[in-house]
Amino acid sequence: MPLERAEALKLLAGVPFGRIVFTSRALPAVRPVNHLLLDDTVVIRTHDGAALSGAVGAEEGVVVAYEADAIDPVTRLGWSVVVTGYARPVTDPDQLARYREVLHPWVAASMDHTVAIRPDLVAGFRLTAEADG
Amino acid sequence: MPLERAEALKLLAGVPFGRIVFTSRALPAVRPVNHLLLDDTVVIRTHDGAALSGAVGAEEGVVVAYEADAIDPVTRLGWSVVVTGYARPVTDPDQLARYREVLHPWVAASMDHTVAIRPDLVAGFRLTAEADG
Numbered sequence: 001m002p003l004e005r006a007e008a009l010k011l012l013a014g015v016p017f018g019r020i021v022f023t024s025r026a027l028p029a030v031r032p033v034n035h036l037l038l039d040d041t042v043v044i045r046t047h048d049g050a051a052l053s054g055a056v057g058a059e060e061g062v063v064v065a066y067e068a069d070a071i072d073p074v075t076r077l078g079w080s081v082v083v084t085g086y087a088r089p090v091t092d093p094d095q096l097a098r099y100r101e102v103l104h105p106w107v108a109a110s111m112d113h114t115v116a117i118r119p120d121l122v123a124g125f126r127l128t129a130e131a132d133g
Numbered sequence: 134m135p136l137e138r139a140e141a142l143k144l145l146a147g148v149p150f151g152r153i154v155f156t157s158r159a160l161p162a163v164r165p166v167n168h169l170l171l172d173d174t175v176v177i178r179t180h181d182g183a184a185l186s187g188a189v190g191a192e193e194g195v196v197v198a199y200e201a202d203a204i205d206p207v208t209r210l211g212w213s214v215v216v217t218g219y220a221r222p223v224t225d226p227d228q229l230a231r232y233r234e235v236l237h238p239w240v241a242a243s244m245d246h247t248v249a250i251r252p253d254l255v256a257g258f259r260l261t262a263e264a265d266g
Contacts, residue, residue, distance in 0.1 A: 015206070016206045017204060017206065019152060019163065019200060019202075021154050021161045021162070021163045021198075022161055023156070023161060027196055027198070027217060028154045028155055028156060028161065028196065028197055028198040028217070029154070029198060029215075029217075030152065030154045030163065030198050030200045030215055031213075031215075032200070032202050032204060032213045063160055063161065064161055065154075065160070065161040065162060065163050067152060067163045067165070069152075069165050071150060071165060071239075073148070073149045073150065076239045080164075080165045082162075082163055082164075084160060084161070084162075106204075106209045106260060107260065127239060127240065
């Protein structure tokens with residue numbers, strides 16, 4: 001069952017982490033990361049050495065996908081949301097300070113890059129009981 | 134804390150679903166899907182209309198990433214495993230029959246494509262208590 005954009009973003013905002021999907025050296029790459037939905041963007045922090053930092057280091061940004069889900073392995077019910085859009089490093093000092101104050105990475109290491117993903121496309125679905133094949 | 138290949142594959146095999154990551158029309162794409170680890174490959178089923186079917190329809194296969202994780206949002210402990218490798222449609226009739234017998238898609242619809250992902254690269258890590266930043 002497809003989800004409306006507003007509902008999909010609300011579900012995404014309600015969970016603490018998801019998975020960022022990008023291209024690294026021409027290969028598909030994916031990393032779990034915690035997020036917040038702030039200023040209508042998905043905000044994450046990533047560490048210096050992460051492949052993602054290179055990918056989104058460019059000022060013009062790169063297109064990434066960001067996925068979050070909550071699926072119960074027993075009932076097989078739940079939802080998945082995928083946001084696709086430009087990821088850009090946050091460079092404005094005030095914005096950066098605010099994001100860093102509220103978003104604390106779960107993985108230690110110097111999380112020097114704060115990245116904002118603009119949800120240009122939002123797709124989501126619910127797994128419902130009758131969809132259980 | 135990085136994981137050894139064997140341990141990472143064991144963790145992946147121990148959960149019922151993950152997320153397939155691929156490129157669709159030059160954009161990064163990701164879909165949750167249930168899986169089994171059979172014959173040293175990650176086996177999934179996908180439905181006819183899925184973007185993935187097009188991507189892995191080619192006989193030579195395409196490189197995809199497959200991610201599974203189990204992260205507790207409260208304790209922030211858990212693990213994540215990413216397999217990267219060639220995804221190929223399973224076409225051998227005996228193999229196909231066997232895979233279809235044991236792997237039942239969670240999403241209804243005609244799940245006509247059975248896909249095997251060879252784990253050429255296996256990367257994983259554990260989130261440990263001291264890594265909690």
